[in-house]
Amino acid sequence: MSTIIGSRSWTNGSGSVVKQRRRSGTTGSVTPAEVHTRIPELAVDDLLGATFCPRDGLGNPHEVTQAYVTQARRLGVRFEFGRTATGLRVERGRITGVTTAQGDLATPMVVNAAGPHAAEVAGWAGVTLPVVPLRRHCFTTEPLPFVHERLPMIVDMASGVYMHRESGGMRVVEPAIHRLPALEAAQVSNGWAGLYETTPDHNAVLGPPAGVGGLMLANGFSGHGFMHAPAVGQLIAEWIVDGRPSLDLTPLRLERFSEAGARAEANVI
Numbered sequence: 592m593s594t595i596i597g598s599r600s601w602t603n604g605s606g607s608v609v610k611q612r613r614r615s616g617t618t619g620s621v622t623p624a625e626v627h628t629r630i631p632e633l634a635v636d637d638l639l640g641a642t643f644c645p646r647d648g649l650g651n652p653h654e655v656t657q658a659y660v661t662q663a664r665r666l667g668v669r670f671e672f673g674r675t676a677t678g679l680r681v682e683r684g685r686i687t688g689v690t691t692a693q694g695d696l697a698t699p700m701v702v703n704a705a706g707p708h709a710a711e712v713a714g715w716a717g718v719t720l721p722v723v724p725l726r727r728h729c730f731t732t733e734p735l736p737f738v739h740e741r742l743p744m745i746v747d748m749a750s751g752v753y754m755h756r757e758s759g760g761m762r763v764v765e766p767a768i769h770r771l772p773a774l775e776a777a778q779v780s781n782g783w784a785g786l787y788e789t790t791p792d793h794n795a796v797l798g799p800p801a802g803v804g805g806l807m808l809a810n811g812f813s814g815h816g817f818m819h820a821p822a823v824g825q826l827i828a829e830w831i832v833d834g835r836p837s838l839d840l841t842p843l844r845l846e847r848f849s850e851a852g853a854r855a856e857a858n859v860i
C-alpha cells in the first residue's frame with residue numbers, strides 16, 4: 592500500500608496517477624480529510640490531495656535478493672562472490688572477456704549491473720555512461736505506537752521524504768517531522784547510508800550501447816532499482832537470449848542523452 596502526497600507538486604503527482612490508474616485500476620485520489628482519517632498522525636494542512644493504492648506492497652531487499660540467488664542456483668547459475676572485476680577486454684568492437692583481480696574470464700557477453708560503479712565499468716569499454724553516485728541516508732526509529740502492519744508507505748512529493756514500516760518502527764529518509772510530527776519524539780534505533788545511482792533525467796539506462804557488441808547496460812535506476820529489478824532482469828534476459836525485449840525500451844537507451852527532447856522524470860524521491 593502506498594500513499595503519495597501531493598502538496599506543491601500535485602500536478603506532477605496527478606499525471607502519474609492517471610497512468611497508474613489506467614494500468615492497475617486501483618490507484619485512487621484521496622482528499623486531505625480522507626488522508627487524515629486513514630492516518631491521523633499525518634499533518635495534512637498544506638496538502639492539495641493524495642493518492643492511495645491498496646494493492647501496493649513492501650519488499651525486503653535482502654530476502655528478495657537471497658530468493659533470486661537460491662532460485663538461480665537451482666537453475667544452474669554459478670555465482671562468484673568476492674571476485675572484483677578490473678577491466679573489460681574488447682576486440683574489434685566486441686566484448687571478449689572480463690579481467691578480474693583473480694584472473695581473466697573469456698565471455699562474449701557482459702551485463703553492466705555495477706550500480707553506483709556503473710560509469711567506471713562502462714568506461715573500461717570506452718563507453719561514457721552518465722551515472723553518478725549520490726549518498727542517501729536512512730534512519731530507523733524504535734517501535735512507535737501508531738505504526739501497524741497495514742500502515743502504507745508514505746511519500747511526500749514536495750520534499751522527497753518517504754517513510755515506511757520496518758520492524759515496528761519507521762524507516763525515515765531525511766527530514767520527515769514536518770509531515771509526521773510524532774517522529775520528533777521518536778528514538779532513532781539505527782541508521783545507514785547508501786548510494787543512489789543517478790542519471791541526468793533520473794531514469795534507468797537499459798540495453799546495448801552503440802559501438803560495443805556484447806555489452807548490455809542495466810544501470811542508473813536513480814533510487815528505484817529494487818522495484819524495477821524483476822522487470823529489468825526479465826527484459827535484459829530476453830534481449831540477450833531472443834535478440835529483443837518484449838517491451839519497447841528505446842526511450843531508455845543511452846544515446847538519448849545526446850539527443851534533443853529527452854524527457855526527465857518529474858517524480859523523484
Ligand SMILES: Cc1cc2nc3c(=O)[nH]c(=O)nc-3n(C[C@H](O)[C@H](O)[C@H](O)COP(=O)(O)OP(=O)(O)OC[C@H]3O[C@@H](n4cnc5c(N)ncnc54)[C@H](O)[C@@H]3O)c2cc1C
Nearest residue numbers: 675676704705706708727785786787812814815816817818
Ligand atoms: C538509502 C537507499 C534507499 C533505497 N530505497 C529504495 C526503495 O525503497 N525502492 C527501490 O526500488 N530502490 C531503492 N533504492 C535504490 C536501490 O537500492 C538501487 O536502485 C538498486 O540496489 C540498484 O541495483 P543494482 O543491482 O543496479 O546495483 P547495486 O544493488 O548497487 O549492486 C551493484 C553490485 O555490483 C557490484 N560491483 C560494483 N563494481 C564491481 C566490480 N568492479 N567488480 C565486481 N562487482 C562489482 C557491487 O559490489 C554490488 O554488489 C534505495 C537506495 C538507497 C541508497
